Amino acid sequence: MFQSSHPVVPAHLEPLLAVEDVAVRFHSARGATRAVDGVSLSIRPGETLGLVGESGCGKTSLGRAIARLVELEAGSVRLGGVDLTRLSRRQLRIHRSDVQMVFQDPLASLDPRWTVGALIAEPLNIHRIGSRTERRDRVADLLAKVGLPPDAAARYPHQFSGGQRQRIGIARALALDPKLLVLDEPVSALDVSVQAQILNLLVDLQKQLGVAYLFISHDLSVVEYISDRVAVMYLGRIVEIATREQLWSSPAHPYTQALFASIPRLDAATAGPRAAPLKGDLPSPYAPPPGCRFHTRCAIAQPRCRSVSPELAAMPRTAHAVACHFPTSSSA
Structure with missing residues (x-):
């Protein structure tokens, strides 16, 4: 479906992200769900690591653990040498801007009562970055980067198509200049032609900004197109990891x-x-x-x-x- 043109990141670069023996469990009346069970992986600066597997294998839970949206039962998540699992709540807030998440359903992750401009500017407001004028200029710049017109800032999420809403979600995630984006099935709800547009946008943004991606998907064609390396996950564990070329050939x-x-x-x-x-x-x-x-x-x-x-x-x-x-x- 897609023909990859994604550049390979030099192997000598030190890891930006280092995940070691991460475990995540969810407790219920039925017992403990071993969503993630001793996973280790790394991502270099500017690299895309694809994470693939069946629904229910723990991909989303791992992504949320890396973004520190769920608590870890064990293990560590190091970003730029800083162990995010050892930080206090105040310290984590400082470093949270370095890891941002793009969700599968952009409409569900965007407050329908807010304008697009307010949604994209919210991270800047929370972290008290820039003046009002600087934030407005930053929103305009981000809209341009994701291919949306300036007047989109005054409109609401429901006034956009699914692909446009995902562009808004990407712009919001990029507002704080993160080092890593965790993209959780970001194109699975889109038509094939729109998928290609969003994937090409992500590749272009990575070339411009040098941001690294953890790209979660069940679609092997999409993963092949955008990834440098690919990790295969099964029932909470990584069972194989290789470069895209190695995995597809052998x-x-x-x-x-x-x-x-x-x-x-x-x-x-x-x-x-x-x-x-x-x-x-x-x-x-x-x-x-x-x-x-x-x-x-x-x-x-x-x-x-x-x-x-x-x-x-x-x-x-x-x-x-x-x-x-x-x-x-x-x-x-």
Whole structure:
């Protein structure tokens, strides 16, 4: 659907974001939901890390934990060397501007009683940045950056299309010059043609501003287009992480291969063999399977998989990492 033209970020850059052994649990009458269970990853300055997996695998919970919108049960989130999980509420407020979030449904995240100008200026008001004139100029500049006219500032969110509302959400997220944007399914509710426009906007903004992205999506075509590297998440854990090129050419985890196999292909009649599509339902996060959590749906599961949880480890002579006892290489 999309043809990627996203530049690769130099591998020698130190991480902007370093997530270590993060765990997030939600408690209810049914018990504790292990939404995120020991996740570690990093993002370099100006890089886009795609985060992909089925609904319910913990992607959004991880994104919200990084943005400090939910509490962590364990682990750390370091941004520019500062551990955000160790800060007081007052200290966190100072650093919160460095990480902003763009949500799936922009209309639900924008107060319908406020004008677009007021919505975009709100972060500036909260952090007491600039005079009234400077804030108004900043709003005009942000509207221009996301491709909206100056008179949009005086209108209300319901007066815009879905794609335009997402542009407003992006402008608001950029108001404080963040170092990292967490984008949670930002184009999933949009038509394909509008998706392409928003994705191209994000690529252009990244080139202009140098901001890093954690891009959360279930759509592999979208993730392929915008990402430098991709992490695959299953039932609260990262099971594979690699560059976009590595993952698309040689997915090593059976879950990743099954995700690729589930994508319809125009050349299905002449293409070579591929992994079996994903089957069965996602197990309950209240009681995840022992051992490898994917073994209940895995076509190559062995007895060891049912009792021993595999560690995420780098494959020989590559930065490609996989959490599988029997990693394989299969063309997507």
